[in-house]
Amino acid sequence: MSIRLNALLKSPWVFHVSTGSCNNCDIEVLDCLTPRFDIERFGMVLAPSIKHADVLLVTGSGNRKSMERVKKLYEQAPKPIVVVAIGECACSRGIFIHSYNCPVPLDKVIPVDVYIPGCPPKPEAIIAGVVKLIQKVKEKTKNNA
């Protein structure tokens, strides 16, 4: 499986979903697309729909309404998908852990591959997180291929 994933991660298409976030992390994701941190040099483009996406960027503390949509999105996504949780709220609901509308953290709903903490994480931290993930997948393919 990770051979296909390795091929996909040559130029990963990114789909961003926000589940009840304060839109700081969403804007840091958009900052990565703008001239200063341009991630299109690595081939990363914001995919218009989940069907074309290889990487699913999830931000936000996951309130009840959004969690159903995230589950649906994860099922619709093509299967060698990589889920990246960006920001404290996506990792563990951060400061909203006792909110009556955010019952469970994200990784109880969908399996998460990389967690990028930071409130909001710097765009460099997001890029570094994805680069770390790509290297990990490369090693996995190398030692079992």
Add this chain to the structure above:
Amino acid sequence: MKLPKIRELLEAIKSLLTKPYTSKFPYVPHEPYPSFRGQPKFNPDKCVGCLACEQVCPAEAISHRDIVDDGIPRRIMIHYTDTCIFCGSCEANCIADNEGIKLTKEWELSFFDRSQAYETIEKELQLCEICGVVIACKDHLKWIAEKIGELSFSSPTLYQSYLKGLNIIDENILKAYKDKGRSDRIKILCARCRRETTLTTK
């Protein structure tokens, strides 16, 4: 229409000469500004284990675990990286003159497995010598004794732990009496035992 053509030409040349604006990040390490608030780190020898940072943390990212039964009684301070919001109020309220926990410049913290996303340090605990309940960390008692100076001689718990720090007390004097009588008064006691030893007439 001719004029704008020249302006565009000039602009093209100018932007040809200027450096590209995109940062070459993954190949050139990024250095944040000096006032950047990064990942907080415990400082084992400065921290006194007083749990002020745990009460003040808005995201409840700092918690502790007291291990009493196996091995040396110790308090494990845990800092959860996946919950901390880097606000700096733990550093601002740390009683060991803001050195116990410090915000570093570290911003690259991504990890793969959330169950190991925390850091711990251990501080030795001081148990009550009669009932064995947790009083505080040893460094904390020493810190209080130093802070209030000679006033600490009003309470045996403080000056005993202070003198123990200077290790001019030999252990066996304290161990001799164990019957919670008046003679236990000058031991390191928790509040309840201290009240009992003061009130008893035995």
Add this chain to the structure above:
Amino acid sequence: MALSRVPIGPYHPLQEEPEYFNLITDGEKVLDIEVNVGYNHRGIEKLSERKSFDQATFVIERICGICSTSHPFAYTRAVEDVFPVEVPERAKYIRTVIAEGERIHSHLLWLGLAGHFLGYNTLYMWVWKLREEILDVMEILSGNRNNYAMFKPGGIRRDINPDDIPLVLKKIDSIVPTLDRLRKAIIDDPVLHKRLKGIGILTKEDALDYCAVGPTARASGVEKDVRKDDPYGAYDRVDWDMIVTYKGDVFEKVVVRVLEMYESIKIIKQCLKNLPPGEIDLKLKDIPPGEGIGTHEAPRGETFHYVRSDGTNRPARHKVRAPTYMNLPTCEATVIGESIADATIILASIDPCYCCTERLTVFSPEGNKLYNGNDLIKLSQQKTDKIKKEMGLK
């Protein structure tokens, strides 16, 4: 008359917050609109009742990422209003500097998004490149790009060290020339005139009736600005003027926001030049029982915080009202009657910020022809290209 239902959202690439507009359209004309937001509700008012007054500032700061100073500013003013107390001078100046810096970066953000909605992708990339400068300034001053953690009931948490100020002033001066080129590019662009003028008009009466606030209302001639009417912070010690235009269409809203950025730069420069020395924090220990109301002019309008304390160190009740909460209903007055292609830019013209608003209405399930959100943005971009061809610019 085939009624069709056109959903925008909840997850489409550009408008990064999840909101869900449902336009009931008859061919080109928009007949009715239902707003279905509420994907962002995190129960912040109940959360801030769990935290102490000092900790609540951090929950309040994370209501909305791009206006992450306006809510703590209004909250700290509300807490200071419980037992009326004055904040030291230096804290007032620093608070104003942070609030104005955040207004610039929030308006630039909105300008970039509006540029993309109209198909001007170069403007989007250009404006967000300019925005990186102001984010660096905020990182120098407060330690983080946004979520500044500077505010505290009774003053400021960290002081600005004086040897940063020359670098900050240099960076702010470097913004002005690019901003002038930007202003010329936007305000004198004939295509934008044709595209934005005369659509999504919010008349003054509607603005007053819907109690709209901020640039949305100031673009329709409503002279209301909390910084002028109820002066706080260093706004009365610094000379700047309020931008009001009178036609109320989307173009005026763009003009108001662009000119407001110049005012913010003026305020920041004056504040940083004569920053008074002295205390930065009152060190409030206990808050007496009572009620307090704090307001602040956020980039999108007036935020309103009501705090009730019962003598303990936790707020007994904390009511937050974000500016978009009052501006969002105005889209019923502005979108109905316009063509679909303009719907996106009109809905974006109030600079919606859904994480502040978290509001939802259930919509009725009918209508057959469906095409999703980014088809709508493409529609809006094709209309701009059509206008360009007509003007013979293409």
Add this chain to the structure above:
Amino acid sequence: MPDRNEILNELKNRYKDEIVSFYDKSPRRVYIEIKSESIVNIASYIFKELKARFNVASAVDARSHIEILYHFTLEYLDLLISLRVKLDRENPTIKSLTSVFKGSNWIEREMYELMGINFEGHPNLKRLLLSDKWPEGVYPLRCDYKEWDNNAIRDRGV
């Protein structure tokens, strides 16, 4: 321009019997407690004659009763008038202000949903904020709100 005290005195003696208490806290803040029946005509007087701007209404669960505060801003006077209304805790009902101004439509729906106050005469009093799976009759902003979702995870590191 009528000055501040004239307006307040005029308001006081016009609604003498409906005003329960009048608390002039500071030049910018006035809290007026009124009977709950007379909210519509006092609110429309303030909104229309005094040209105030309706800011927000905040509902407070004061354990013994439920209070609603309607805040009006008078920009030209730099004054904020808050009308306080006390309702009983079991079945809080009050007349809706949507007839006076459209701005209160969503605010009342939020109070209906989070605090359990129902507003007579509201055009579409429906759920505004919480998801459809939220049980009826559970009002999160009440003091006695208990966590009903038993598979919610509330502790760290899990």
